[in-house]
Amino acid sequence: MSSFQTGQARLTGPGEDYQSQLAQAGQRLAQIAEHNAAGEHASRTLQVVEGLVVAYSGAIGRADSFLRSDRGSALGIAALWDAHRLLSAPDSGILAQLDVLAAQQRASLDEQLGHGWMSGWVVPLWALPAVALLVLLVWTQVFLRARFRRALNAPLIAATVLAGLVAAVLAVVVGHAHREVAAVDEAVAAVSMPADAFLLVGERKLGDLLAGQCAGQCGDAVDAFVGSLPATVAEPDRAIAVAEVGPVYERLAGVAELWVVLTVPALLAVAVLVVVGLRPRLEEYRYSSR
Amino acid sequence: MRRLVPLLLTALLLSSGACGLRQESLTVLASWTGDEEVAFRAVLDAFTEETGIEVTYTGTRALTQVLQTDVQKGAPPDIAVLPSPAEVVRYVRAGAVKPMADVVVGEAADAYSAQWRGLRAAGTDTVHAIPVKVDLKSIIWYDPAVIPLPPGTWAELTALTERLRAAGRAPWCVGLAAAPASGWPGTDWVEDILLHQAGPEVYRRWAAGTQAWTSAPVRQAWLTWGSLVLPPGSVRGDVRSALVTDFADASKSLTAGRCALEHQASFAIGGHRDADYFPFPSVEPGNAGLAEVSADLAVAFTDTKATRAFMAYLASADGQRIWPARGTAFSPRRGVEQHGTAVSARIAKTLANSPGLCFDASDLMPARMSGAFQRAALAYLADPTQLDTLLTDLDRVRAGLADDERLDVACGR
Numbered sequence: 001m002s003s004f005q006t007g008q009a010r011l012t013g014p015g016e017d018y019q020s021q022l023a024q025a026g027q028r029l030a031q032i033a034e035h036n037a038a039g040e041h042a043s044r045t046l047q048v049v050e051g052l053v054v055a056y057s058g059a060i061g062r063a064d065s066f067l068r069s070d071r072g073s074a075l076g077i078a079a080l081w082d083a084h085r086l087l088s089a090p091d092s093g094i095l096a097q098l099d100v101l102a103a104q105q106r107a108s109l110d111e112q113l114g115h116g117w118m119s120g121w122v123v124p125l126w127a128l129p130a131v132a133l134l135v136l137l138v139w140t141q142v143f144l145r146a147r148f149r150r151a152l153n154a155p156l157i158a159a160t161v162l163a164g165l166v167a168a169v170l171a172v173v174v175g176h177a178h179r180e181v182a183a184v185d186e187a188v189a190a191v192s193m194p195a196d197a198f199l200l201v202g203e204r205k206l207g208d209l210l211a212g213q214c215a216g217q218c219g220d221a222v223d224a225f226v227g228s229l230p231a232t233v234a235e236p237d238r239a240i241a242v243a244e245v246g247p248v249y250e251r252l253a254g255v256a257e258l259w260v261v262l263t264v265p266a267l268l269a270v271a272v273l274v275v276v277g278l279r280p281r282l283e284e285y286r287y288s289s290r
Numbered sequence: 291m292r293r294l295v296p297l298l299l300t301a302l303l304l305s306s307g308a309c310g311l312r313q314e315s316l317t318v319l320a321s322w323t324g325d326e327e328v329a330f331r332a333v334l335d336a337f338t339e340e341t342g343i344e345v346t347y348t349g350t351r352a353l354t355q356v357l358q359t360d361v362q363k364g365a366p367p368d369i370a371v372l373p374s375p376a377e378v379v380r381y382v383r384a385g386a387v388k389p390m391a392d393v394v395v396g397e398a399a400d401a402y403s404a405q406w407r408g409l410r411a412a413g414t415d416t417v418h419a420i421p422v423k424v425d426l427k428s429i430i431w432y433d434p435a436v437i438p439l440p441p442g443t444w445a446e447l448t449a450l451t452e453r454l455r456a457a458g459r460a461p462w463c464v465g466l467a468a469a470p471a472s473g474w475p476g477t478d479w480v481e482d483i484l485l486h487q488a489g490p491e492v493y494r495r496w497a498a499g500t501q502a503w504t505s506a507p508v509r510q511a512w513l514t515w516g517s518l519v520l521p522p523g524s525v526r527g528d529v530r531s532a533l534v535t536d537f538a539d540a541s542k543s544l545t546a547g548r549c550a551l552e553h554q555a556s557f558a559i560g561g562h563r564d565a566d567y568f569p570f571p572s573v574e575p576g577n578a579g580l581a582e583v584s585a586d587l588a589v590a591f592t593d594t595k596a597t598r599a600f601m602a603y604l605a606s607a608d609g610q611r612i613w614p615a616r617g618t619a620f621s622p623r624r625g626v627e628q629h630g631t632a633v634s635a636r637i638a639k640t641l642a643n644s645p646g647l648c649f650d651a652s653d654l655m656p657a658r659m660s661g662a663f664q665r666a667a668l669a670y671l672a673d674p675t676q677l678d679t680l681l682t683d684l685d686r687v688r689a690g691l692a693d694d695e696r697l698d699v700a701c702g703r
Contacts, residue, residue, distance in 0.1 A: 044317060044348050051356025055470035074672045078533040082469035092323045092350060217527030219465055219539025
C-alpha cells in the first residue's frame with residue numbers, strides 16, 4: 001500500500017515486499033495442501049483460498065498498472081478496493097476463509113487428541129494397569145526374596161525395568177503431543193498479531209485514498225470500512241516472525257502408531273520375562289510340595 | 291489359501307461399500323453467498339432429503355478463478371453453477387464437463403422453451419447444463435413514492451433524469467464495484483442501450499464477436515450511456531465514487547432514498563421490497579419489448595450416480611419450484627408457479643411473454659473479452675475522453691479470439 005500511496009509504484013511496482021509475501025503465501029498454501037489434516041471439506045476451503053489469491057494478485061496488478069499513470073488514479077483506487085474486498089470481505093474473503101481453514105485443521109487435531117489412547121479419559125485406562133503391573137512386579141520380587149531367600153531375580157528385574165520404561169515413554173509422548181498442539185496455538189497467535197498490525201497500516205492508507213475519492217458517498221461498505229479505522233496507526237516492526245510449527249498432524253499420527261509398535265512387543269517381552277523369572281520358583285514350590 | 295479367499299471377499303465387499311458411500315455425497319461450487327446462499331441451500335437440503343445424498347456447498351464471488359484453479363489441478367467440484375454460458379462452453383470444449391442428456395428426459399425435456407434448450411446444449415447436440423434460475427436484466431428500479439409516473443421512452447427517461455438533477459436530487463444509483471468482476475453493472479448498461487437502440491441483430495453480431503466495438507452503433511451505445519450518467523449530479527456522489535460503490539450498496543441507496551433510479555437485474559428484488567420497476571425503454575422505435583436475460587447454469591464435472599441425481603433434480607419441477615417460492619428468483623421452466631409480490635409476478639410474466647429474450651451479451655463473450663469489457667466500463671466512467679482508445683483496445687482483444695470461443699445466439703423465445 002505504501003508504494004501506491006506515495007507514488008513509488010510508478011517506478012517500482014507493488015514492491016519487493018509484496019512480491020516476496022505473495023510467493024511465500026503460495027508456498028504456505030502448498031504446504032497446507034500437502035499436510036492437510038481435515039479431509040475433503042478443508043481441501044475445498046483451500047482451493048477457494050487459492051482461487052481468491054489469484055484474483056487478489058490480479059487486482060493488485062491492475063492497481064499497479066493504473067497507478068503508473070496519473071490519469072488512472074481513480075481506477076487504481078477502485079482496483080485496490082477490489083483487492084481489499086477479496087482479502088477482507090466478511091465470510092467470503094481470503095482472511096475469513098483462512099480462519100475457516102484454521103478452524104477445520106484445529107478441529108481435526110482436537111479430534112485426534114480427543115480420541116484413541118492419547119485422549120484425557122483414556123490415559124488412566126492404560127496408565128493405571130501399567131502402574132499396577134509395576135507395583136505387582138516389585139511386590140513379587142519382595143515376596144520372592146522373603147519366601148525363597150533369593151537376592152536377585154534377573155528376568156523379573158528386566159521385566160520391571162522394561163514395563164517402567166514403556167510407561168514412562170508413553171507418558172512423555174502424550175505430554176509432548178498436548179504441548180505440541182498448544183505450541184501451534186501460540187505460534188498462530190504470535191504470527192497473527194503483527195500480521196494484523198501490518199494489515200491495519202495498509203487499510204489506513206487505503207482509507208485515506210478512498211476518503212479522497214468518495215466524500216462519504218461510496219455506499220455502506222466503504223463508509224463502514226473507513227469509519228472502522230483508527231485515526232492514526234503505528235508502523236509495526238518490519239519482520240513478522242513465522243514460527244515453523246511443521247506438520248503436527250502427521251507427527252501426531254506417528255505418535256498414535258507408537259502405541260502398537262511399542263506397547264505390544266514390550267508387553268509380550270514383559271510376559272515372557274515374568275514367566276522365565278517365576279518358573280524356577282514355581283517348579284521349586286511344586287517339587288517341594290510333593 | 292482357503293482362509294485367504296473369505297478374507298479377500300470381505301476386503302472387496304468393504305471396499306465396494308466404501309465406494310458406494312463415497313458416491314452418496316457431492317461437492318457443489320457456485321457464486322452465491324449471503325441471502326442467495328441461504329436460498330440455494332434450501333434447494334440442496336430438499337435434494338438431500340429426497341435422495342439421502344449429502345451435499346457440500348462452497349460459495350465464492352471468485353468462482354471463475356477458483357474453478358479454473360480446481361480444473362487445472364485435476365480436482366474440480368462434482369457440480370459447478372456458472373453465471374455465464376461462455377464459461378460453460380469453455381469447459382465443454384475442454385472436455386471437462388460431462389454430458390447429461392439422459393438425465394433430462396420425458397416431461398423435463400419439453401418443459402423448457404427452445405431458447406433454454408439451446409443454452410443447455412452449450413454449442414453441442416446434447417445436454418451439458420441445467421439452468422438453475424434466470425434473471426430479467428432489462429429493468430429499471432424506482433421508488434413509486436418519488437416517481438409516480440414512470441417513463442415509457444428513452445426521451446422521457448432522459449427528461450426525468452434532468453428534472454431530478456435540476457431539483458438537486460441524485461437521479462441514478464450506480465455501483466460498479468463487484469470484486470473480482472468489477473465493472474459488470476456498467477456492461478449491463480451498454481448492452482441494454484445497444485439492444486434497445488441498434489436492435490437485436492446488431493446485438494447478436496456484437497455478442498458473437500462479429501460486430502466491431504469501434505462500429506458506429508456500438509460507439510453510439512457508449513455515448514448514450516455517457517449522456518445519461520456523466521453530466522455532473524447525475525449519479526449519487528459522482529462517477530468516480532460509483533467506481534468503488536458496491537453494486538449491492540447502490541440498491542441500498544435506492545431503498546434509503548439517496549437516489550431515485552437503479553438499473554439492476556431482477557435478483558435485486560430481495561432488497562427492493564417497496565420499489566417497483568419499469569422496463570428498459572426503447573431508445574429507437576421498433577425495439578420495444580425486447581428483454582435481456584441471464585441464467586445460472588449447473589454443469590457436472592464428474593459422472594456419478596450422485597451427480598446425475600442432482601442434475602435430474604435441478605431440472606425437475608420440484609427442484610425448480612423451491613427458489614422461486616421465496617419470491618426472489620425466477621425459473622425458466624414452464625408451469626413453475628411464481629410466488630412473492632405483484633412486482634415478482636410481473637417479472638415472471640415478462641420472462642414468459644416477451645417477444646424476444648436476448649442473453650446477456652457479456653455472458654456470451656469469452657472470459658478475456660468480457661473481462662476487458664468490464665474494465666472498459668470502469669475506464670470510460672473514469673475518463674470518457676478515452677472512449678475511442680478503449681474501443682480500439684476492445685477490438686484488439688476481439689481480434690485475438692479463436693473462432694470456437696465465440697457464441698452466436700439469436701434473441702428468441
